[in-house]
Every structure is written in C-alpha cells, then in structure tokens.
Amino acid sequence: MKFLLTGTTAAILISGAAFADPWPQGAANAGFQPAFPQQTRAEAMNSGVNLEVEPVVEGLAHPWAVALLPGGGALITERPGRLKHYATDGSIRDVSGIPAVDARGQGGLLDVALSPDFEQNRVIFLSYAEPRDGGNGTTVARMVLSDDGTSVSDVQVIFRQSPTYNGTRHFGSRIVPAPDGTLFITLGERSDVPIRDTAQDMQNHLGKLVRITPEGNIPSNNPYASGEGGRQEIYASGLRNVQAATLDASGQIWTVEHGPRGGDELNRPEPGKNYGWPVVSYGIDYSGGPINEGISRRDGFEEPVYYWDPVIAPSGADFYDGNLFGAWRGDLLIGAMSPPGLVRLSLENGRVTGEERFDLGVGRVRDVQVADDGTVWVVTDENRGGLYRLSPRG
Secondary structure, three states, rough: EEEEEOOOOOEEEEOOEEEEEEOOOOOOOOOOOOOOOOOOOOOOOOOEEEEEEEEEEEEOOOEEEEEEEOOOOOOEEOOOOOOEEEEOOOEEEEEEEEOOOOOOOOOEEEEEEEOOOHHHEEEEEEEEEEEOOOOEEEEEEEEEEEEOEEEEEEEEEEOOOOOOOOOOOOOOOOOEEOOOEEEEEEEOOOOOOOOOHHHHHHOOOOOOOEEEEOOOOOOOOOOOOOOOOOOOOOOEEEEOOOHHHOOEEEEEEEEEEEEEOEEEEEEOOHHHHHHHHHHOOOOOOOOOOOOOOOEOOOOOOOOOOOOEOOOOOEEEEEEEOOOOHHHOOOOOOEEOOOEEEEEEEEEEEEEEEEEEEOOOOOOOOOEEOOOOOOOEEEEEOOOEEEEEEEEEOO
C-alpha cells in the first residue's frame, strides 16, 4: 500500500495481485461440489491496475448507497435516516422531507435511485425499513428532489413489503430502474427461523425480486400478473438477502445475495424462476449445522451463476462501461464487506471466467457506482464511513 498526496487530498494506491490459481480465500465452510466448472473460485485475474482511492466525503454515519447526479454531485443515504446531497462545489447538506425509518439492526434508510427521466422530472426513489404497527418492513417511496437538492416533496409510497415482521435483519432493498420504465426491488427474507422459509411462499414478498411501475402498478408482463401462482409483483423467488443488483449492457438484471456461512450467490434472475433459498444453499448455518436438509441443489431450482465459500458479504454492484479501466469493460464490480474491498468478475456467455480483488484500505464497501467519466465511486458502511472515488494510476 502506498500513500500519495494529490493537492491536499490523501490518496491510497492499491495493486491487484497476480495468481495463476483461484483467488486465495481459505477453506470452504460447506465444501459442496460446484454444478459446473468455474461456478466458484474462478481463475484469479491480474489487471495490472493500481487504484488511487480519493476521499470525497468522510465522517458519514453508516452510508448505505450513492446515486451519482447528472453533471456531478451525488445523493448518499445514511442508515440512521439521513439523505445527504453532495454538490460539485464540495458542500454537503442534509435533504429535508425524508420519511421516518426504523434504524434498528440492519434497518434504516437504505437505497437511493434516480428516475431515468431525472433531468426532466427530478424524481428519485428511496427504500427503507419502515416502522409499522407490529414491526417493520421494506418500503419504497418516490419523491421529487428540489432544484437546489436541499429537500424532497410529493412523497408517495409505491411499494410495501408484506408481511410486516418485528425483526431487525435482511431488508434486501436495492432499487434498479429498468430500460422499459419498470423498477426492480430486491427483498430479504428477514433471516429468522422459521420466517426465512417463506422465501418459498408465493403469497408474500419475503425473499423475492419484485417488479413494479414507477407509480407502484403491476406490469402486464410480470410472470404472475394474472394473480395465479403468486403475488402479481413477484418477478423471481427463493432469494435470501439481495443487497446488490444491477443491469448489464443488454438490460438484463443481475443480483448478488448474502449467503449464511458460505453460499453468497451471483444470479441472473429470469421471470418466474425459483432460486432455491432456503431449500438449497451452497452454505451452512451460522451455528455450523446444515441449512434445512443440507443440500446444494434440487430439480426445479435454478443454479447460481457463481457462488463464494467463504463469503465476500456482497453489497452494491455495477457493470463497468467506462474508458478509464479499459480492460474492465463489461466486467461486474461488486462491493465486499468481509473481507472488505472491491471484487471484479469477468464474464463470458453468462459465466464467470475470472475474479480479481482489491483491498481499498477504507473499510466495508456497501455500494458501487460507475461514473460517466469512468471513475468508480464507493461508499463504506462504517461508523465514520465515506464516499470515495477510484481511478487508475500508473
């Protein structure tokens, strides 16, 4: 690790290491056999890139997401319930009018996403753990950001996860606007036994990927739009706790979910498909015992494109489409919290062909966004977290 000074800003240089074998990551927890080659522990890559890590905003309270604004600046969520507006002049201010949140445990103010028509309508979307009678649940609201970025108005709830549950874990919560104008929303299965088993219940939202319109309506081509076989909002099921989701260049949704001890998964969800949790898993329970029957696959459930054992604790992802890191174009960048850093996956024909990891030296990476200029922006979920800009050096 090398520290550089760029003006008055301290920056860190990180180098990706070269390995001919899979990335060194210790013994597997579960030891399941992959269903096909390179479904796990793909060949270690070395892009030869040194990363310069520049602090943009520091001293944030558990930042969870960042949305980059057209023309510069950013919106940053802090889990205790604050939305920050970072302006191009370097100032940062709280945005007023944000809904109340339940910030216990893993809850709070979570994702932020811009409408594809943001420059015309100033619409943004927030997801959060909503306090409710009897507990809480993941909720998504749309609202209009003021021209100066200091307040929101016309706040409308467009989705509420059902059922309400009195817990503090696994809210999921990524929001992904799609090219056809719909919104994907990822939803956790609330973690606890036995409620996690309802990830297989098609009459609730737990452990599901849902798809709605920006107004909260049901797209007519959703797999259960008729109401038969599942709730109309559901797009895919059998997920655990998806905190990373993004679109590839073709507009296809990809998700990355937390496993238990082992079994973090990269999936390419398709409408109406079931991804198995918790009937099947490539991990084991935190106690060291099996998840349910202790099996990793069964007919009728989709295989993950890729899995990690031990975990990377994934949160936040974006496909790289810039020019600064030329060799990375088309690769998937994923935030990692354990061990903390940035994970790069190369893909070919829907399969992972290589993995590279970078320890950024700044803490647990909670979100990743690629800027128009090709830099990569991340936030770190720490007591004194930050927003950082990554660029190549040397």
